[in-house]
Amino acid sequence: NAGVTQTPKFQVLKTGQSMTLQCAQDMNHNSMYWYRQDPGMGLRLIYYSASEGTTDKGEVPNGYNVSRLNKREFSLRLESAAPSQTSVYFCASSLHRDSSYNSPLHFGNGTRLTVT
Amino acid sequence: AQKVTQAQTEISVVEKEDVTLDCVYETRDTTYYLFWYKQPPSGELVFLIRRNSFDEQNEISGRYSWNFQKSTSSFNFTITASQVVDSAVYFCALIDTGTASKLTFGTGTRLQVTL
Numbered sequence: 001n002a003g004v005t006q007t008p009k010f011q012v013l014k015t016g017q018s019m020t021l022q023c024a025q026d027m028n029h030n031s032m033y034w035y036r037q038d039p040g041m042g043l044r045l046i047y048y049s050a051s052e053g054t055t056d057k058g059e060v061p062n063g064y065n066v067s068r069l070n071k072r073e074f075s076l077r078l079e080s081a082a083p084s085q086t087s088v089y090f091c092a093s094s095l096h097r098d099s100s101y102n103s104p105l106h107f108g109n110g111t112r113l114t115v116t
Numbered sequence: 117a118q119k120v121t122q123a124q125t126e127i128s129v130v131e132k133e134d135v136t137l138d139c140v141y142e143t144r145d146t147t148y149y150l151f152w153y154k155q156p157p158s159g160e161l162v163f164l165i166r167r168n169s170f171d172e173q174n175e176i177s178g179r180y181s182w183n184f185q186k187s188t189s190s191f192n193f194t195i196t197a198s199q200v201v202d203s204a205v206y207f208c209a210l211i212d213t214g215t216a217s218k219l220t221f222g223t224g225t226r227l228q229v230t231l
Contacts (some may be wrong), residue, residue: 040125040223042120042221042222043207044221058218059210059218090161104151104163107153107160108160109158109159109160110159110160
């Protein structure tokens with residue numbers, strides 16, 4: 001079972017470049033999430049998708065866009081990367097949004113992004 | 117607004133010592149869930165436990181135990197007889213029914229277990 005798969009694992013961008021982080025889950029989960037992890041700040045929610053076809057902003061959405069391509073895939077796009085977006089990005093999924101408190105989030109292994 | 121505080125930034129212990137990681141939370145909801153996740157040096161996030169607000173029973177799983185006290189809004193995590201493999205960053209997290217999609221994490225406690 002792959003669980004939640006993120007690509008790439010590492011990426012270096014120059015300021016102003018764009019890129020898309022890919023995430024796919026094979027657990028038939030309905031809800032998917034993107035978090036960023038920064039030193040001393042824990043994990044902060046960027047965007048989430050409660051179900052296929054819907055997306056909503058989280059705590060720190062500025063500078064990002066997302067696409068829920070289908071039930072399995074949820075991508076995060078940086079249109080014009082900035083050094084402040086240097087971070088580790090985690091994708092996660094859960095069975096249902098409304099019961100996400102009732103079932104734990106399953107996380108991918110993360111993407112380490114550096115913007116110079 | 118919900119908030120999770122892990123006041124201990126870093127803890128160092130010698131193997132076989134017991135260690136407690138503190139977690140204090142804030143929420144206006146009466147129904148909420150608390151979680152602990154482990155992030156080993158390899159970077160992945162591993163789910164450890166979930167506890168709902170109506171169940172104040174302490175839980176033990178092997179060397180791990182959790183003490184949930186609503187009166188002090190705390191959900192502390194104790195590792196008994198720590199081992200080097202316990203070295204990781206541990207996150208406490210909260211979700212309530214008011215913001216069901218938004219799991220709020222604490223800033224994490226880095227545990228270093230040495231021989």
